[in-house]
Amino acid sequence: MFDKKFGNREEIILEPHEGLPDSSHRSGFCPRCGKQSSFVLRDSIPVTLDYSVHAMSQDGRRSYDALDQVSVLFCRHCKQGIAVIEEVWIGDHPKRNGLKQGGKINFHGINWWPLTEANLSKDIPKNISKVFNEATICLSANCPRASVVMARRTLEAIAFDKGETSKKVLFKKLNALTDKGILHPNLSDWANEIRLIGNIGAHFDPITEVSTEDAKDLISFVRELIRYLYELPAELDRKRSSR
Secondary structure, three states: OEEOOOOEEOOOOOOOOOOOOEOOEOEEEOOOOOOEEEEEEEEEEEEEEEEEEEEEOOOOOEEEEEEEEEEEEEEOOOOOEEEEEEEEEEOOEEHHHOOOOOOOEEEEEEEEEOOOOOOOOOOOOHHHHHHHHHHHHHHHOOOHHHHHHHHHHHHHHHHHHOOOOOOOOHHHHHHHHHHOOOOOHHHHHHHHHHHHHHHHHHOOOOOOOOOHHHHHHHHHHHHHHHHHHHHHHHHHHHHHHOO
């Protein structure tokens, strides 16, 4: 379809994408405005070339495939550009690791500019917003272990804000919030998943690793948890007071 605003042809997005965008996933969380949006690809420039494989043109010139590239995407919500450093993947592994099997060629974002901030509502306590923003910045800098550790720390900040100020372990604090009716049991189960993966991120384990997808999923859940606990109640109170 043709995009009148940016004047170029945009591919139809075939599947939803909840993480940060790249040229293969042109929807998701905008690191500039902090909104879920769709994106227009303006251009991509190869950065690192694969000199092991080349094609020869009719005039005798060689061309090389890229191992990584920089792409510029424009957010349809804020109408501003972002830059994404992307690795070329073949199937389910990076091309730079060597050909293990065939597959679809696509691009995976590994760093984003500007650094991601959540642009959270003022209804959320500042100490919680600050910690959660660190989690999103770590994710945009391709540091999934640091991101999940900060996601876990966000849970600790929430528990403290909701009255669990003792030195009990986080697991017991989350259970206490559930017993008080502050956390729905389903939310409590998810919160404990964040706690466990945060523990994995904080402690070295040569077998168990934290993936970028793990970090993206946790960030998305914590964001919804914050909205459930702080933003929605505040919005409801404002509507009630305006009647």
